[in-house]
Every structure is written in C-alpha cells, then in structure tokens.
Amino acid sequence: MQYRSTRGLSDLVGFQDAALAGLASDGGLFVPEVIPRLDLEALEGLSYPEVAWRVMSPFCDIPTRDLQSLCFSAYGPEYGGEVAPLRADPWGHVLELFHGPTYSFKDVALQFLGRLLNYILEKRQDHCNLLVATSGDTGSAALRSVVGCSRLRAVVMFPKGRVSPLQELQMTTMGYPNTHCLEIDGTFDDCQAILKQLNRDADWKRQHRLGAVNSVNWARLLAQSVYYVWTWLQLGQPLQVVVPTGNFGNFLSAWLAHRMGVPTRRLALATNENDIVHRYFQTRRYARGGVHQTLAPAMDIQVASNLERFFYLAGGGHQVTDWMAQFEQSGSLDTPLLDVGGPEIVSGSANRGQILQAIRQYFQETGTVLCPHTAVAWYVSRQLPPIGPGVLVATAHPGKFPEAVGEALGINYPGHPGLEALRDRPRQVVALPAQPEAVRRWMEGLTSLG
Numbered sequence: 001m002q003y004r005s006t007r008g009l010s011d012l013v014g015f016q017d018a019a020l021a022g023l024a025s026d027g028g029l030f031v032p033e034v035i036p037r038l039d040l041e042a043l044e045g046l047s048y049p050e051v052a053w054r055v056m057s058p059f060c061d062i063p064t065r066d067l068q069s070l071c072f073s074a075y076g077p078e079y080g081g082e083v084a085p086l087r088a089d090p091w092g093h094v095l096e097l098f099h100g101p102t103y104s105f106k107d108v109a110l111q112f113l114g115r116l117l118n119y120i121l122e123k124r125q126d127h128c129n130l131l132v133a134t135s136g137d138t139g140s141a142a143l144r145s146v147v148g149c150s151r152l153r154a155v156v157m158f159p160k161g162r163v164s165p166l167q168e169l170q171m172t173t174m175g176y177p178n179t180h181c182l183e184i185d186g187t188f189d190d191c192q193a194i195l196k197q198l199n200r201d202a203d204w205k206r207q208h209r210l211g212a213v214n215s216v217n218w219a220r221l222l223a224q225s226v227y228y229v230w231t232w233l234q235l236g237q238p239l240q241v242v243v244p245t246g247n248f249g250n251f252l253s254a255w256l257a258h259r260m261g262v263p264t265r266r267l268a269l270a271t272n273e274n275d276i277v278h279r280y281f282q283t284r285r286y287a288r289g290g291v292h293q294t295l296a297p298a299m300d301i302q303v304a305s306n307l308e309r310f311f312y313l314a315g316g317g318h319q320v321t322d323w324m325a326q327f328e329q330s331g332s333l334d335t336p337l338l339d340v341g342g343p344e345i346v347s348g349s350a351n352r353g354q355i356l357q358a359i360r361q362y363f364q365e366t367g368t369v370l371c372p373h374t375a376v377a378w379y380v381s382r383q384l385p386p387i388g389p390g391v392l393v394a395t396a397h398p399g400k401f402p403e404a405v406g407e408a409l410g411i412n413y414p415g416h417p418g419l420e421a422l423r424d425r426p427r428q429v430v431a432l433p434a435q436p437e438a439v440r441r442w443m444e445g446l447t448s449l450g
C-alpha cells in the first residue's frame with residue numbers, strides 16, 4: 001500500500017515511512033491510495049488483537065507475523081483483556097475506550113503506535129525522539145507509549161500551571177529512562193509554537209531524529225478505526241455512533257471504518273464550544289474561531305487538522321491543496337457537499353452548562369458517571385432525532401476530571417485510584433522558559449539512544 005499527501009506535492013511513500021514521518025513534507029497529511037474493503041465475515045468471533053491485525057494488515061507493509069505480535073503486545077496485559085468493552089445503557093450502548101494505562105482512548109492508538117515505531121526503527125537500526133506538546137491528556141499517553149521501546153524517547157512539553165494537577169502528576173511521575181517532561185513557562189500555544197519552530201528546521205530535525213505521534217499520524221487513525229469495526233462485530237447492527245471529537249481524528253476513524261465496508265447508518269460528531277467542525281457540517285464553511293477554555297479541555301481546538309483528510313477522501317481530491325492554502329491565508333473556506341451517498345453525518349455541540357447538566361442527568365438516570373468529553377457526546381445524542389439504539393463513544397475515565405465531575409454532581413468526586421496512588425511518587429520535570437532555543441539546547445544535551 002502506498003500513501004500520498006493530501007496536498008499532492010510530495011512523493012508516494014510506504015506505510016512505514018508515513019508512520020515515521022507523521023506529516024508529509026509538503027505540509028499535507030498522508031492518505032492511502034485506496035481504502036480496501038474488509039472481509040467482515042472473516043472477523044466474526046475474533047478477539048480484539050486479532051481483529052486489529054486483520055483490519056490493519058491491508059494498509060501495512062509489515063509481515064503478518066510481526067503485525068500480529070505488535071497487536072497482541074499492544075492489546076495484551078496493559079488492557080487486562082478489556083480493550084473496548086460495550087456496556088448497555090437505556091439508549092443503546094457505551095463503547096468504553098478508557099481501560100488503557102493512562103485511562104483515555106488515546107492509549108488504544110498509542111500503545112500500538114509506540115510499538116510499531118520501535119519495530120520499524122529496530123529494523124532500520126535507527127532511533128527517534130518523539131517531541132510532543134500537550135494541553136494535558138496526550139502527554140501521559142505519549143510518555144506511556146514508549147515504555148519498553150528502546151529505540152524511542154518521548155519528550156513532553158506542557159504549559160506551567162495550565163494542566164490539571166492530576167494530569168501533571170500523571171506525566172511527571174512516569175519516571176522511565178526514556179520519558180521526559182518539560183514544564184514550559186507559557187501557554188499551550190507557546191508549547192505548540194516551539195514544536196512547530198523546531199520541526200521547521202529540517203536539518204536539525206533530521207539530526208535529532210524528531211518524530212510525532214499526534215493524530216496527524218496516519219497509523220494512529222488506522223488503529224482507532226479498529227474499535228469501530230469491533231463495535232459493529234459485537235452488535236451486528238449498522239453503526240450508529242456519537243463521537244466526541246476535536247481534531248476530527250476520532251470521528252474520521254469512524255468514517256474510515258465505514259469506507260472499509262462496515263455497515264453504517266449514522267455518524268454523529270460532538271464538540272464543545274470549540275465547534276469548528278460542527279459549524280462546518282452545518283454550513284460547509286470551515287472557518288476558524290477563537291479558542292474557548294472548556295470543561296472538556298482535550299477538545300479545545302480551533303483547527304481540526306484531520307478534516308483535511310476528509311476533504312481529500314470524501315471527494316475533494318487534489319483541490320484540497322488550493323483549499324488548504326485558502327484556509328491558511330484567510331482563516332475560512334467553503335467546500336462543495338462532500339461524501340455524497342455516504343452515511344448520514346450529523347453534528348452538535350455542548351457548552352459548559354450543558355456539559356454539567358449532561359453529567360448530572362446521565363448519573364441520575366443510570367448511576368454511571370461520564371467524563372466531560374463523553375458528556376458532550378451524550379448531550380448531543382439527546383438533541384438528535386432518535387433513530388433507534390446507538391453507541392456513545394466514551395473517551396476518558398471520569399476519574400481524570402474530578403473537578404468537573406464534582407461540580408456537576410455537587411460532591412467531592414475522587415480522582416481515579418490509579419492516579420491518586422501517584423501522589424507519593426517522585427516527580428521528574430525540567431522547567432524551561434517558553435523559548436525554542438531553550439528546548440533546542442536541552443534536546444541537544446540528551447544522550448544518544450541508538
């Protein structure tokens with residue numbers, strides 16, 4: 001399988017190069033030349049890791065045996081046999097994706113991606129430094145993804161005093177020889193600007209083997225599409241899911257499952273007040289707004305990078321190059337109706353009051369607590385015209401967000417016990433000013449891995 005850039009200006013590459021590069025050299029995102037149809041019957045009755053390698057195999061230039069063992073390792077002991085359980089509720093099912101080591105859906109992709117990159121680098125006798133900017137949630141999943149991976153190191157930059165105390169604890173107590181935390185004296189935007197600036201220096205990037213594991217990485221989306229195939233296999237009914245999404249990665253993974261042949265009735269996307277993708281699907285106008293700080297902070301995003309992949313794959317093709325140039329210049333873009341003939345795509349958003357209300361109401365009606373991101377999705381699902389039982393995608397454990405849950409329920413809600421247990425662990429963190437030069441110098445001081 002070959003991959004091309006959505007902007008069409010860089011060479012075709014294989015899966016392994018696409019996974020290592022993250023972003024294409026012309027600034028576009030990698031997409032597969034074709035999306036193969038799955039043999040769904042052959043997947044019936046299989047375990048999650050078995051489904052994972054069979055779904056991903058046509059997309060990967062990796063020998064079957066090796067891909068199998070990567071999947072069994074990613075979805076083995078760390079998950080204790082429950083990668084993506086479906087729990088019944090009065091409205092259908094909840095797909096719980098927070099049973100990984102850092103209690104969020106990001107683990108599902110990153111536990112695989114870390115092992116995959118390590119495997120590729122082992123073959124190439126090379127190594128990689130994954131430099132990550134985080135507003136809180138991605139950081140711990142990225143750090144955890146390199147544990148046991150001798151060819152990888154993860155360096156996470158987080159903004160000082162602007163991540164939740166539990167998130168900070170989760171990152172700074174990780175403490176493995178190949179995991180590092182940088183507390184940047186600035187905002188999340190400063191962390192991202194540092195990341196972008198260091199990535200722009202192509203020679204330095206190559207010399208210091210910089211890699212990326214955010215959701216622009218194709219392999220991450222592919223690993224996420226597996227849980228939608230899995231959901232269909234468990235329920236045996238056309239997919240009808242409500243997906244909390246920010247960067248459009250989680251939603252695009254559901255749409256990919258449909259393109260692989262999973263029968264799909266309706267795909268609903270749910271955003272918080274940062275509703276750029278909701279507005280896009282209402283109007284077909286993609287227009288940047290200001291970023292709002294919300295109770296569902298992992299979705300506080302105003303540029304939904306993965307929408308570019310949807311534009312390309314849903315019919316935009318190479319027009320996307322001009323579209324993205326226009327968006328980057330003017331901050332807005334009008335597209336024709338895309339994905340004509342595909343499943344119904346609907347959308348909605350929830351504000352602060354609605355998130356709190358959703359956590360409260362769901363708890364009153366079911367006795368189960370939702371995280372604020374999942375609460376966004378449940379709120380949106382209640383606003384949509386009912387078409388029968390659906391699947392709510394639960395992306396984080398509520399115990400990661402005790403302040404929001406406590407406020408909604410009017411109680412002192414405890415953090416996840418696994419997080420509370422970290423309070424006594426030693427913390428390792430390096431404080432740096434919000435200057436690219438400071439991070440550059442610190443990275444240059446790292447010892448070689450390979």
Ligand SMILES: Cc1ncc(COP(=O)(O)O)c(C=O)c1O
Nearest residue numbers: 245246247248249250298373395
């Ligand atoms: C808990 C949680 N839910 C949902 C999302 C949305 O995922 P995406 O932005 O990849 O669509 C995120 C992303 O950061 C998240 O951390």
